[in-house]
Amino acid sequence: QKEVEQNSGPLSVPEGAIASLNCTYSDRGSQSFFWYRQYSGKSPELIMFIYSNGDKEDGRFTAQLNKASQYVSLLIRDSQPSDSATYLCAVNGGGGADGLTFGKGTHLIIQP
């Protein structure tokens, strides 16, 4: 059974600092990796996706993937109070349109 593990937090980070969120997955055949942000009472919103080993940057966000270690991370630079949310890591087996396996999320709090 596919599993995605995240530290539930809360992770508290001062405003302006770098927030680092981590995720591990069990299925070595996983191909696609996603980070979604979810505000309380709202739906998941896609932040980043990554398919290849290494780093992928988009604005203040950087996704990092290490398939050998089965590890995905999300870095948020210059953290803002509006970044306070639950961050969900999701994994897809690849090969087309498969359903996602989600971690339970990390609750991030940015302290002003």
Added chain:
Amino acid sequence: DAGVIQSPRHEVTEMGQEVTLRCKPISGHNSLFWYRQTMMRGLELLIYFNNNVPIDDSGMPEDRFSAKMPNASFSTLKIQPSEPRDSAVYFCASMDSNQPQHFGDGTRLSIL
């Protein structure tokens, strides 16, 4: 562009009643997914369709749950009879080939 549209946004009903949740995917998307989110279990895949055909329903909890996709622009998730443990937020998501999934606003279901 209109996103994934779900209805109703909220549903409160008594145990034993039939519940029907509805989803309109983003136009042109060929895959549709139903997820359920609870505090205890997080976000779980229930079933997904590719080109209106059910591909994997292994996440459907039991026979009381059924899903249909009669055409490319509409899907339903039905629970009959409903039970209090079915209370959750149900999300529908859609995607185009090899692109990330986009989520609807969800239906918050409460079974009394």
